[in-house]
Amino acid sequence: MTDVNSAMRLIPSVDSLLKMPQVQGWLQVYQRRVVVRVITDVLDARRGDILQGGMPDISAGCILSDAAGRLNALASCQLRPVINATGIVIHTNLGRAPLGDNVLNNVIAVSEGYSNLEYDLEAGTRGKRYVHVHQHLKELTDAEDSMVVNNNAAAVFLSLRALAKGKEVIVSRGELVEIGGSFRVPEIMAQSGCILREIGTTNKTHLADYEGALTQDTALILKVHKSNFKVSGFTHEVEFDALSALAHRRGVGLMYDLGSGCLADLKSLGVYTEPTVAEIIKRNVDIVTFSGDKLLGGPQCGIIVGSASYVERIRRHPLSRAVRIDKLTLAALEATLVQYLGTPEAITQNIPVLRMLFQDVGQIRHRAEMIASGLTDIAFEVEVASEVSRVGGGALPGLELPTCVVTIRPLSMTVQQLQRRLHKATPPVVGRIKDNHLLLDARTIKDSEVNDVINALMAPNIHG
Numbered sequence: 001m002t003d004v005n006s007a008m009r010l011i012p013s014v015d016s017l018l019k020m021p022q023v024q025g026w027l028q029v030y031q032r033r034v035v036v037r038v039i040t041d042v043l044d045a046r047r048g049d050i051l052q053g054g055m056p057d058i059s060a061g062c063i064l065s066d067a068a069g070r071l072n073a074l075a076s077c078q079l080r081p082v083i084n085a086t087g088i089v090i091h092t093n094l095g096r097a098p099l100g101d102n103v104l105n106n107v108i109a110v111s112e113g114y115s116n117l118e119y120d121l122e123a124g125t126r127g128k129r130y131v132h133v134h135q136h137l138k139e140l141t142d143a144e145d146s147m148v149v150n151n152n153a154a155a156v157f158l159s160l161r162a163l164a165k166g167k168e169v170i171v172s173r174g175e176l177v178e179i180g181g182s183f184r185v186p187e188i189m190a191q192s193g194c195i196l197r198e199i200g201t202t203n204k205t206h207l208a209d210y211e212g213a214l215t216q217d218t219a220l221i222l223k224v225h226k227s228n229f230k231v232s233g234f235t236h237e238v239e240f241d242a243l244s245a246l247a248h249r250r251g252v253g254l255m256y257d258l259g260s261g262c263l264a265d266l267k268s269l270g271v272y273t274e275p276t277v278a279e280i281i282k283r284n285v286d287i288v289t290f291s292g293d294k295l296l297g298g299p300q301c302g303i304i305v306g307s308a309s310y311v312e313r314i315r316r317h318p319l320s321r322a323v324r325i326d327k328l329t330l331a332a333l334e335a336t337l338v339q340y341l342g343t344p345e346a347i348t349q350n351i352p353v354l355r356m357l358f359q360d361v362g363q364i365r366h367r368a369e370m371i372a373s374g375l376t377d378i379a380f381e382v383e384v385a386s387e388v389s390r391v392g393g394g395a396l397p398g399l400e401l402p403t404c405v406v407t408i409r410p411l412s413m414t415v416q417q418l419q420r421r422l423h424k425a426t427p428p429v430v431g432r433i434k435d436n437h438l439l440l441d442a443r444t445i446k447d448s449e450v451n452d453v454i455n456a457l458m459a460p461n462i463h464g
Contacts, residue, residue, distance in 0.1 A: 007050045012060050014039055022064055026071065038074065042066045083449050083456075085431040087403055087441025089356045090393030094430065096293040096300065097393075098352045099332060103298070106335035107328055117327045130315075132330055136337035140263050141277045143288070143305035147315050148333065153183050154323040155289040155302030156257050160192035160220070162317035163253060163287070163310060167219030168197045172205035172237065175224035179259070179394050185224055194219065204236040211246060218252050223285075225259040226397075240283035253286040253310060260395035261290020261303060263340050264347055264354055274396060277305065286310050292329075294393040297353035298336035299329045356443055357391065357401065365404040367450060368442035372406050374454035381409040389443045406440040408457070418462070425456035 017023055017039055026035050042063055049056040057063075084094050099107075120127035130147050137146040149155050160169065169189060176198065178184045189196045197218070199209040210221060221243060240256075247254040262276050274295075280288050287310050292301035302323075304314060314320065325333070339350040348354045368384045375382050385407050388400035410418045415438050422429040422438075429452075431440045445453060456462065 004050055007055075007058070008047060011043060011046055011058050012063060014043065017060060017064065017067075020060065020064065022068075026068075030071065030075070034074070035071070038070045039063070039067050042070065080427070082428040082430050083452060084444040085429055085440040085442075085453065087387070087389035087405065087432070087439075087443050088392035089353055089389065089444060090294050090391055090395055091444075092393055097297045099299065099336070100297075100339065100350050100352050102339065102350060103332050103335040107331045110331035111328050115327060115331075117330070129325070129327075129330060133334050133337060136334065136341070137303065137305055140337060140340050141288075141305045142281050143277075143307075143311075145308040145311035146303065146305040147311055147320070148292075148325045148330070149302045149304070149320070149323040150325055150329070151300055151323075152257070152259065152261075152289055152291040152302040153188065155304050157188055157192050158317060158319055158323060159255060159287055159289060159304060159314055160189060160194050160222075161319060162314040163255070164219035165193035166195070168195045168213075168215065168217045169220045169222050170197045170199055170210055170213045170218060171222045171224065172200045172209070173198050174200065174202045174205060174235075174237070175222075175226065177224055177226060185257075189222075205238060206236060207238045207242050207246060210238065210243065214246075214250050214252065218250075220253045220255050221247050223254070223256040225257060240280065240285060244284035247286075248284065254284070255287040255306075256280055256285050256289070258288050258290040260294040260296075260393065261288075261292070262295040262395075264295075264351075265344070266295075266357075266396075268358070281305065287314075291393075292333055292336070294395050295353065295391075296336065297351040299332035301325050301329050301333055359443060361402050361404065364442045367445060367447065368404040368406050368440075370450050371440065371442065371445070371453050374451075375406075375408075375457055378458065379411040380457070381407075381411065383407045387439065387441065389441055401443070403441055403443045405442065408438045408440070409436065410438075421462050422456055425459065425462075427452060427456075429453055429456045 014036060018027075018036070023035065023039070046056050046058055046063065082094060084091055086094075090096050116127065118127050118129050133148060134146055137143060149158060171185065171189075176185050186196055195217070197213050199205060199213045223240075223243070244254050258277065258280060260274070262274055263278075265276065266274050277288055277290060285306065287304065287306040289302060289304050290296070292298040292303055304311060336351070340347055342350065348358050365384065372382050372384050383406075385405055387403050387405045389403040390401070391399055408418070409415065415433055415436055418438055419431065419433060422431065429440070431438050433439070440453065
């Protein structure tokens with residue numbers, strides 16, 4: 001205990017450290033309370049080490065060195081760009097859809113000054129924010145009306161709350177799903193205030209199941225896209241034409257949580273089971289909800305399209321203001337939708353998500369070979385190999401896209417150590433591990449990032 005007390009007394013005081021020239025320089029840049037808090041945290045950590053029986057360096061120089069590191073980290077933005085070398089195009093943990101140059105330019109133009117967010121320039125009066133994307137969504141989906149909220153979970157919740165609070169909503173048991181991030185359909189329904197009426201079985205639901213569940217208390221029939229899993233084998237689900245005919249004959253609404261929300265035809269990728277939003281609307285579905293930052297390739301938001309009477313009820317609900325879209329997201333969404341007015345070739349080139357999905361394998365291989373050829377005189381086994389990429393984001397489960405990867409087996413460290421070191425590069429490089437190799441999938445690496453990947457792997461701290 002005497003040694004502990006002695007060590008504690010030798011720790012410099014906050015006041016003495018604040019008088020040092022280095023700290024005086026910090027006080028010219030940062031608020032005093034911020035500097036004091038950082039120094040205090042470092043001193044507390046030293047005291048904790050001593051109490052645990054350790055012998056930390058308690059010199060003023062070492063303490064200030066640690067404090068400088070903490071201060072720099074605090075003053076740096078923690079949300080930063082990374083290089084996605086996983087091959088997962090819509091990677092939820094890496095921010096989902098990257099935005100194109102045209103979209104980013106519009107966001108900057110709108111955000112660096114004032115805008116007509118809710119101002120009608122023609123009439124000179126207050127306007128409505130949804131008008132900026134209304135015509136585009138009408139043109140691209142054939143829906144009568146639309147509105148946009150901050151994410152698709154909010155779109156589903158708000159729609160159920162506005163259209164079915166206190167009423168029954170019929171859902172097939174096979175569609176009571178959980179999507180990533182703990183989005184559970186039954187829980188969302190419960191919180192919205194509607195009453196869940198389960199029908200059918202996990203693998204089979206028939207039209208008669210829906211018809212038998214309809215009562216005077218039924219407000220909606222809800223269909224939920226399975227998104228991130230597939231059910232195959234002995235299965236059956238009801239076609240939309242039959243379901244919409246039943247719903248409208250009985251005077252109830254038909255709602256579809258489409259999830260990813262695709263506006264482009266994906267048949268050339270071999271995808272025949274992912275309907276576009278327009279195809280769903282043409283089947284007389286009253287309300288369709290979908291995400292903006294998945295297959296659409298735009299910013300995070302929840303888009304609601306459908307019949308005017310239903311959308312208007314949703315728009316007028318008091319909660320709509322709590323989940324409304326902000327001006328930066330609206331600017332990004334509008335610019336994204338504008339790209340979809342172009343030719344199929346232009347759409348594919350201007351929407352980064354689609355460009356990566358439709359990318360020619362030859363182009364991907366060329367990029368992988370460029371990376372591999374730049375890795376010389378290093379303690380790695382490096383090869384270019386064929387692999388498969390995945391869409392991600394809970395979209396198109398099971399779809400495998402042929403790709404090329406750079407496979408790396410480090411000789412002087414474990415593959416996990418290499419991965420951790422690449423995460424600390426500037427910019428960080430995020431790959432995936434398979435069979436004790438680090439794979440860098442060139443599908444999701446941009447041409448402009450090739451040199452950054454090479455530099456990260458060639459950096460001295462990677463091999464030290």
